[in-house]
Amino acid sequence: MLAATARVTGDLDVAEECVQDAYVAALDAWTRDGVPHKPGAWLTTTARRKALDVLRRDTVFRAKMPMLVEDEAAAPEEPDEEAVADDRLRLIFTCCHPALAREAQVALTLRLVCGVATGDVAHAFLVPETTMAARLTRAKKKITAARIPYRVPGAAELPERLDAVLSVVHLLYTTGHTAPTGADLVRADLVDRALHLARTLHALMPDEPEVRGLLGLLLLTDARRATRTDADGRLVTLEEQDRSRWDRAMIDEGRRVVLDAFRTGRVGRYALQAAIASLHAIAPTYADTDWRQLVGLYDELLKAWPSPVVALNRTVALAMVDGPAAALAEIAALERDGRLDGYHYLPAVKADILRRDGRTAEAAAAYRAALDLVDNDAEREYLNRRLIGTGPPAPP
Incomplete structure (x- = not known):
């Protein structure tokens, strides 16, 4: 509309x-x-x-x-509708105007065009909802004050806006893949919308390696959707999922797209994330995953995208390669860094590594810390199950 x-x-x-x-x-x-x-x-x-x-x-x-x-x-310029045929993708390119700061482009587009609630946009940027609401208001005021028109960019202008558009589609998918709030783990409407946009973007710009990387990442990740919850809607971890039910056609398509991206020699953060997802997709079991290669890919990803979230995800693979102590040292550094304060996956990952190391009392404390921060019911139920599992054994 x-x-x-x-x-x-x-x-x-x-x-x-x-x-x-x-x-x-x-x-x-x-x-x-x-x-x-x-x-x-x-x-x-x-x-x-x-x-x-x-x-x-x-x-x-x-x-x-x-x-x-x-x-x-006097009047808006006639839009170049030939450059982008899809209505929603056209509006995303239009909203990602270079006159706005990158974060404002992405946040405003997620809110206005993709229908993501302000609180969920805030979660994606790891900031409080009030902070994000203020940023959105400032962005809209700047559009008015600077007289930034609604004008569909021409074909020559698309490349300079592409990175912001990719961020929008990626964050839209991430918000749907694990909903920040609500009863259900997955918001299928957001996931399907992001997949459609990624495919449409790939059809529009098929030679862009990061467009290929993003599409591959989404396909490889979404291939597991049916196994991420059980019949009662409870979260099922990657380790526990029934891999025979993964969508092999989607995995094969995703791997082909990712290989095409790597063949260009211009690999960015989306292609690297897709390569990580591909290693998980082809592993016959969780234990048989090539964890050492995953650590190497995460190292490359941190160079391309030095995000604390990437560093946290790397600790899971690091624990499988170098043991819990090495991973927990990295997590301690992230805790001191402070950028992931309020991010429930930080104590949740810490808790899981402590549990695997047999340090149940410390794991229980970390699970409680994660529970204080989580707003999704399915994730809350999962953390509660883990917390109960760290309790003292029942008497004989």
């Missing part, structure tokens, strides 16, 4: 207001007349009509009061 309306208004803020007005109109009309056969089409048509009304009023205003309106704001 937002994409279709923005194409009419040429202004993202005005388009958002028209979409909101359409929802208000629906509350009234549908309560009175019933829900229409195609509610999505009804809402989109209503929003577009309201947008046209705004444009007509603006045209009348400009005709009657030309001295109060600057010429440069």
